[in-house]
Amino acid sequence: MKEHPAKATKETYRLLLVDDDPNLILLVKDYLEFQGYDVMTAENGQEALTILDTYVPDMIICDIMMPEMDGYALINQVRQDPRISWIPVMFLSAKGQSQDRVKGLNTGADVYMVKPFEPEELVAQVESSLRQASRLLRFHHRPTEDSHPLQVPSNVELTPTELKVVQLVAQGMANREIAEKMKVSQRTIESHVSNMLNKTSLHNRTELARWAIQSNLA
Structure with missing residues (x-):
C-alpha cells in the first residue's frame, strides 16, 4: 500500500470536494491527498456554503445531483459572491449527455467530467484548471470595487x-x-x-x- 505524504500544510493547493456518495468522497479524497492536495469535503451544496464562509479553497469539485442543495444551486451562489466567485469549479456527474454538459458549463462550471472517470484524468483536469486560474489572475489582477484587499505587512522582505x-x-x-x-x-x-x-x-x-x-x- 502506498504511503501518504505528511499532513498537508497551508501552502498546498486547497480543494473543496462536494458529493453525497461517501464511497466516491473517500476514493477521490484519498487519491487527491496522495497527489499532495489539501482536501475538505461536504455532502451537499448547503454544507459546502457553510464551509465556504470560513474556508476559501483554490478549486471546488462537486457533484450535480445532491440532496438539500444541488450542484447547480451551489455554483449559482458561488458565482454571485465576489469573495469566492473567482474559484474554478469542476462538475463530476453521472449525467453524460451533451445537453447535461452544456447546462453544467452554462451554469458556471469550468470543467465537466462524467462518472466513472480515471483518477489520472481528474488530477490532470485539476492541475490544468489551477494553472488557467493563475494565468487569468495575472491578466485580470486590477482591484475592483468588489475585491477584498489583501492584508499584508508593509515590511515583508523576501530572499x-x-x-x-x-x-x-x-x-x-x-x-x-x-x-x-x-x-x-x-x-x-x-x-x-x-x-x-x-x-x-x-x-x-x-x-x-x-x-x-x-x-x-x-
Whole structure:
C-alpha cells in the first residue's frame, strides 16, 4: 500500500470536494491527498456554503445531483459572491449527455467530467484548471470595487530564492514543477512557500500569487 505524504500544510493547493456518495468522497479524497492536495469535503451544496464562509479553497469539485442543495444551486451562489466567485469549479456527474454538459458549463462550471472517470484524468483536469486560474489572475489582477484587499505587512522582505519561487507560483506552477525547474526537492519548495505565507500572513497559494502580481514581484 502506498504511503501518504505528511499532513498537508497551508501552502498546498486547497480543494473543496462536494458529493453525497461517501464511497466516491473517500476514493477521490484519498487519491487527491496522495497527489499532495489539501482536501475538505461536504455532502451537499448547503454544507459546502457553510464551509465556504470560513474556508476559501483554490478549486471546488462537486457533484450535480445532491440532496438539500444541488450542484447547480451551489455554483449559482458561488458565482454571485465576489469573495469566492473567482474559484474554478469542476462538475463530476453521472449525467453524460451533451445537453447535461452544456447546462453544467452554462451554469458556471469550468470543467465537466462524467462518472466513472480515471483518477489520472481528474488530477490532470485539476492541475490544468489551477494553472488557467493563475494565468487569468495575472491578466485580470486590477482591484475592483468588489475585491477584498489583501492584508499584508508593509515590511515583508523576501530572499532571492523566495522571490524566484513566488514568481513561479504566480505563473501557476505547482510545488513539484517548481522543484523540477529549480533542481531542488519538493520539500525545499514547500518550505519556501510556507515561509512566505508566514511572512505575508496570507492563507493560500492563490492569495500569494495575487499579492506577488499586485506588488509587481511577478
